[in-house]
Amino acid sequence: MQVLETLIAHDQEQAVVLKLSAETVSKTNNLLNDREVLKATTHTSLQLQEILNPPYVHEGAYESQMFQVCIKSLLQTLQEMGLEKAAFKTEGSKEINVYRRNVKANAADWDGARWIDDQSLLITELSAALGISGKYERLLQSMLNALGTSGHIEIEKNRIVIPEAIKEELPGFDLSGAIGNLSKVHSGHRVHLELLSRCLSSLKKILTGELRATDVIFPEGSLAYVEGIYKGNYRADYFNELLTAEVAASIISAIGEKKDGDKFRIMEIGAGTGGTSELLFRKLAGYEASLVYVYTDISKSFLLHAERNYSAQAPYLQTALFNIEESPELQEIEVGSFDLVLGTNVVHATKNIGRTLSNIKAVLKKGGLLMLNEIARTDLYTTLTFGLLDGWWLSEDRELRLEGSPGLSAAGWTAVLAEQGFEQTKIYPEGSVLPQQVIIAESNGWITIPRRRPSSSPLSSSQPSSPVQLQAKQPLREEQPQAVQDSLNPGKSLRDRLELKVRGIASETIKLPEADFESDVPFTEYGFDSILGTTLMKNINEALNITLKSTDIFNYPNIKELSQYIHERYGKEINLPVTVPQAEPRPVETSVTASVKAVIADTVTRPRFISEIEGQPVVKEPAKTGDIAIVGLSGQFGAAGNAEEFWDALVKGKSLIEDVP
Template sequence: MGTINANDDEQVSFAPAGPYLPPAEAGPGRDNFVAELIDDPARNGLMQWLARLLFVQLRELSPDIKAGAAGTAAAWFDNAGVLELYQRWWRQSLTMLADYGYLQRQGAEFNVSESGRGIADKAAVWQAWQNGKQLYLDNSETQALVRLLDDCLSRLPDILRGAVQATDVLFPGSSMEKVLGIYKNSAQVDYFNTVLAESAAAFVRQRLAADPAARIRIIEIGAGTGGTTAMVLHHLRPFSAHIDEYGYTDISKAFLQHGETQYGGEYPFLNYRLWNIEQPPADQGIATGVYDLVIAANVLHATQDIRQTLRHAKAALHQHGLMLLNEISDTSLLSHLSFGLLKGWWLYRDPALRMPGSPGLYPEAWRDVLEEEGFGSVLFPAQSAHGLGQQIIAAVSDGVVRRKIHAVAQEPAVEPGRDHQPVRATLAGGVNVKDIVRRQIQGSLVQALKAPEGSIDNDVPFSDYGIDSILGVGFVKQVNEGLGITMNTAIIFDYATVNQLAAYVLQTYGKDLGKRAAVEPDEQLAEQFFSGELSVESLLDSVMLQDVPGFGVES
């Protein structure tokens, strides 16, 4: 690439040129199908249920709403005991409830409407829902979605107040199955993924027509559970011999593990790499200026700065490379009550570009910002279906790559959240509670990461190994089950290494763990533990004791 310096904090590069191929329009014959989906009475009925359930949950959380007192969103929020990170979510919830008629809005204040005052108590509404939801559970189109939303709504007070992490509900035990289910057996999801996949296949077909010897390079940003990937790979199957690379990337190692398990055996051209789209690709080992096609499904909106995000995505493309996006096109209770509970949903710092109360962009906003960032031939291949709340966007790169130049800062050392006194209870043969705790944490980390034994450094932050809020769910669950304790997943972000987490566990649960330690020597148990023949849980079970006078945890 040739390079010129623009501003003091910016570098401009020019990507190598590829052939110009205009994005293809979607195939005909889908208008009747789309109209049926938009007018589906079951879908509209579900929205009414979700609004009613949201209302009764917020009414229980807020004394002001329950009392029927008027107040601002901020005042109601302050009295509800909700975490600060959900302030935007709370404000949008009240706006949506006003749209559904349960609240009235007068200037900056809300009050409960006559319809809202007529809603029965929480127990009665939930009982009615238990009966009413069977209609949606019997429908393959809505079954998985309703199960997910039902779990999120029933745990909503705990999530909003921080007793439970939203990731614990969406990804229990780091499992993808609950979220993956909403992308299966859904005509609506399949429709948008099909339009994107057909657009990708049409582009590859054109590329090979222009150059039969071309080797196609594709990269997908935020591939996640692979719902879009599966459809794209299916449509690209006739061109498999011409595909040099399909990069399956995500910010979470959990999704990379899932993708490799799900698709690796069938598609040898796949590779799996971490890529945080909010950071420049070159800094993360992602090649720039070489890809024919960049795909991103329901991911770019969940970033702080959409312009910077587009620049990073564009940097991967050669000139005339194609970007295909699948993005939300409207606000919806479906996303608000599920993925809207995740921290990343509300991180955006450019609200002027976004939909009110949502990180998404309307189609016209996408067109404007894409053109301003040097994309041309912006096309919406599924325009007639925007009423379903999704949109497909195709845009061609002009090859100009802009990148901020940042000074490299020294990261501060991670310190424990508070000082701990060492806690030690000795088992015979030299085994002590600290050894047990550390071994359990190490083993759980190895299992979560599918890493080799002995590869864990006790002072390296979990995040450096790829542990995030999703993998962290399964990691903490393993630690809890192994030690018989009840840590919240969020604790691993405060105590971020094996040694820090072990110190926290000993400080918080040390006396209970100590009571399970043996008083009399048992050299055989100690030898089996250190050799790896005996698990932490089995060791503790083998030496469990009643309270013994004189035995304690030294501190």
């Protein structure tokens, strides 16, 4: 019956019904019971335009020299950490002997993946012996692959050894000098080499967990060391030019077909520092009235960067948080509404490529174009820089990925795009083995989203709705935000003033109104991630002349706890004068059309956890003293059996989170 109902509900003329095994179902996003398939109601007028691709000039000399710097510095670090002293069990000596023979015979033909997979225990043991954090086991595997295939390590019995000729070269290798010499000869890669120098210099501390990779790559939340990687150098500019030329040609050729007032809707996913965006904005100059450009990323720090740097250049710019690993419908992004989606080096950095492409496809109109600029090969430079970040190794579909890399081959992209209902896939430059590739595909118009389930509001009842009237307790100061009320009290203690100061710095850092912040709500709920969190710590340090660590935002995850820590740790060193701002009183509203949330927001301190439900006009009477009556309550409370037990847990601060059986 479910098959018939599904078939009748859609306009497919034919269908093939298959009963799948549990294993197959687990890998098939579109057939899960908790998802439904819809058809996009709007068709785009965009058509892919063929453009000429200039030949790519290979940089063989630079890449060879840079590889030598990477491999020698890596080996030097692992030797210092005790690589040759680490022993492991010798089960599976047959595979180890095969590995040794292959390395000596032809390193390029060695299938390091098979050896490592068969001997995964060796990687775990080696990580422990070297003091490497467990989360870096796949990184260690990739590093050993590179060292093995290049002949820089061998295995003898139960140990890894460095050939004598290689070992004799290591003491004379100086990373700083090697990077400096390479920068002089290849000045166009200076930005790449600066980042490489930072990462290799800190590699040991990163691997052992003493230092976070984000603190090295994004020091104090700065994007300075990565911004130049994505633009202003030959490789990045070549592929950005190729991608943006395709995007611009497709849009400009179709603008004449648009009706007055209609606009092409473009979304950039994982826009980051805007290396691709900036070039595209220049190509679209003169067509501003015909465009809407939604600049998205998972990190708000990049959205703030875009608003600061590109708003004047692209007045049609909008920004939005979008995690492409989750359905857009769960993130308030309209499905089936975009003519084109583009992205550079973003899709590969997700756990499941198929699921990610399904989420991206959900925002496209029928015939909407997907254009991606993605990595096309395993690269030791990338492994030793961006490969240090946790997200690089999150993939769950390793059978689709390149060995030692989260990227996909051209054939891999073509296959997975077809599985998700993309058509007419093209890969540019065709037939080339280059560091990057541009992938273009067209949506067939079918959208997969989480299945909608009927739900009732916890505040609904069988009684007819009527205007809601609540009697509010008199606030300390009529109609003033709490932050302003606190600031107007000159009797505040240092701890209280620190809390106000931290709230103000957080507000300025993430560009949210100060009144929106509550002391016990985690920073993450306001959009602080590892990059913005580092920036917040930097800003607090500068304002108070103290030395918070970037990790303190995780140890003290809200304004109250962080302020208390600052008071306890630095209280005697801080001189924070009492300031009395001149706040203008807000006018008292007499009648509004509001939600229940807006009404309760004047009387309780945590309105964000109450669902917004449109109500009838609410008349505000002058505030009176008295209690608020809650006349109805229903819900499911997890480990708490009823509302009373749930309330008791809240009062005591008890967690109701349990392990899944």
